[in-house]
Amino acid sequence: MSGTRKRNRCLSRITIGVTTAALLLGTGVASAADSPDPIANGNYAPSSRPAAGPEKGTRAGGRPASGSKPEAGPTWKQSGTVWQVDRTVAQLRNSVTDPDGDKANLTFEVWTVDAAGKPKAKVKLTSQNADPANDGDVSAEYGVIVSKMVASGSKATVTVPHGNLKPATTYAFRTSAYDGSLYETDWSPYATFKTRGRQVDITLPAPKRDATDPAFDTSWQPVPGWGSVQTRDAAGEQHCEATARGDRLCIAWKRATKADLEAARAARAKLKSTRAANPPLHDSCEVGAAQGTYLSVFTHDMACMYGKFSVQVTDQAGQDEKGYQEFLYSSHLTPPPPEGGGFLAHFA
DSSP: OHHHHHHHHHHHHHHHHHHHHHHHHHTTTSOGGGGOOOHHHOOGGGGGGOOOOOTTTTOOOOOOOSSSOEEEESOOOOOOOEEEESSSSSSEEEEEOOOOOBBBBEEEEEEETTTTTTTTEEEOOOOEEEEEEEEHHTTTTEEEEEOOOOOSEEEEEEEEEESSTTTOEEEEEEEEEESOBOOSOOOOOOOOEOSSSOOOOOOOOOOOOTTOOOOOOOBBOOOOOTTTOOBBBTSSEEEEEEEEEEHHHEEEEOOOOOHOOOOOOOHHHSOOOSOOOSSSOOOOGGOOOGGGGOOOOOOSEEEEEEEEEEEEOOTTOSSSEEEEEEEEEEEEEEOTTTOOOOHHHHEE
């Protein structure tokens, strides 16, 4: 066989091989480029993205497990199957158990959803909670939140930091458990939640209980029959004016000290009464404790007001006292209970 015929036969075989390969690739059956991305669609084992820590495969024992009913709040209430969250700084929680009774934590993933409510794209969570030890530690590498370790059988809760969620938007989330050595083999079922429609997330500073005494109001509103009565005027704290009966009515007000309230409590305790010795002393409201003075305090979560006022009736010259009464009062406003309602007021 001549050299020319041998070369033509070889070229023909090469051409047939290339053509066959091209046909096979064109069918979409064996192309690696057509394989789904497991990271994008969430089909990966929790241990493959170890945000909570490395898995130690040599450790004996059972694997922890997430609960089957993740929850979102506040308000921790559902409309149908969707949790209704009244803010964009959502809290997410789920139960976790460990067959060996070990403590475990949960890793929380948040996803956007499609029109049918199915998980669509993973939200890469950023920022960090002010208190990661209790609100969850955000993993910058994996974009998830890892809860603190909790006892087996209890619930782990995390907070999604501000700026990650949009208002009036539905999301899905799921969890995986980790006991410090072993990961759960799969993820929990997804749960969906919807954030509220308007974004007014406000974080107020903690009360500054050693703050200076706030300015007190120097006047009362007009009282029917009395006219305008001041608690302070140029002459001092006491204000007096004539009454319709020709007497002289004097009213005075000042801040109550701890000693005043303790004296009132001791006097009340001596009375033959089943009532408690009021007014109560609330240590949580005390400011300037070193001076023994209870001051009025107003914060975002509490209002405390303490005072002492007296009513004196004399003749018009102010020489002959006809009557005198001294009053101590305390009032406290506290936040409403979790189930809702207005502020709670306590007066004594």
